[in-house]
Amino acid sequence: xxxxxxxxxxxxxxxxxxxxxxxxxxxxxxxxxxxxxxxxxxxxxxxxxxxxxxxxxxxxxxxxxxxxxxxxxxxxxxxxxxxxxxxxxxxxxxxxxxxxxxxxxxxxxxxxxxxxxxxxxxxxxxxxxxxxxxxxxxxxxxxxxxxxxxxxxxxxxxxxxxxxxxxxxxxxxxxxxxxxxxxxxxxxxxxxxxxxxxxxxxxxxxx
Numbered sequence: 001x002x003x004x005x006x007x008x009x010x011x012x013x014x015x016x017x018x019x020x021x022x023x024x025x026x027x028x029x030x031x032x033x034x035x036x037x038x039x040x041x042x043x044x045x046x047x048x049x050x051x052x053x054x055x056x057x058x059x060x061x062x063x064x065x066x067x068x069x070x071x072x073x074x075x076x077x078x079x080x081x082x083x084x085x086x087x088x089x090x091x092x093x094x095x096x097x098x099x100x101x102x103x104x105x106x107x108x109x110x111x112x113x114x115x116x117x118x119x120x121x122x123x124x125x126x127x128x129x130x131x132x133x134x135x136x137x138x139x140x141x142x143x144x145x146x147x148x149x150x151x152x153x154x155x156x157x158x159x160x161x162x163x164x165x166x167x168x169x170x171x172x173x174x175x176x177x178x179x180x181x182x183x184x185x186x187x188x189x190x191x192x193x194x195x196x197x198x199x200x201x202x203x204x205x206x207x
Contacts, residue, residue: 037068040076045101045114048076054118062115069109076101077147079111095119107152148177148197155201157184157193170195170203 042061049056084096095118102111149155149172159166169187176182176197184203185192195203 037070038072040067040069040074040109040112042114044073044076045099045116048078048101049099049116052078056116056118060117062117064113064115067109067112069103071103071105071108074108075104077104084115105151147175149175149182149200149203151175153201154187155184155203157195158202158204160204160206168193 040063041058042063043058045061045063046056046058079100079102081100082098084098097116097118099114099116100111101114103109151172151174153172155170155172157168157170159168170184170193171187171189172182172184173192174182178197178199181194181196182203183192184195193205195205198204
């Protein structure tokens with residue numbers, strides 16, 4: 001909050017420009033996708049948001065980079081939603097949002113960003129969704145925050161008993177959230193364990 005009492009811009013234009021430059025530096029920017037990879041579209045992002053109760057049209061979505069996936073129709077997770085405020089025009093922060101998404105299945109695509117433009121009067125709720133779900137706009141979309149550790153993540157498994165404390169480097173074989181037991185393997189996939197998820201890169205178990 002600044003001296004005048006106004007809230008600071010949560011997503012300033014300069015930061016957005018930096019994200020765009022970073023996205024443009026990714027390998028494959030502006031190039032055709034490799035064989036067996038499928039370009040993700042604004043329509044797929046709009047569909048994901050509509051399924052969460054916010055009816056968004058394709059034309060309201062802009063991807064910040066060319067993103068490809070190993071599946072032509074992957075399930076997408078919303079990782080975060082941040083409002084954007086145009087410092088020049090003073091545009092209402094709720095009308096533009098920076099949305100971070102990722103494929104639900106690990107390895108299908110890299111996390112990516114999209115800008116979603118929404119009128120001040122929120123769109124009608126998707127069929128079967130209560131009108132209140134869209135009344136507050138995209139800012140009310142709940143990220144898929146339940147998945148703490150994703151399959152393929154490199155992590156540390158801590159094994160304890162009354163006499164010893166062992167740490168083992170492992171690779172997660174499943175998605176999991178805090179408190180859930182998931183299957184992991186040694187980096188060479190010769191040893192397999194079950195561990196309880198503690199954080200995005202830590203599991204624990206007893207002998």
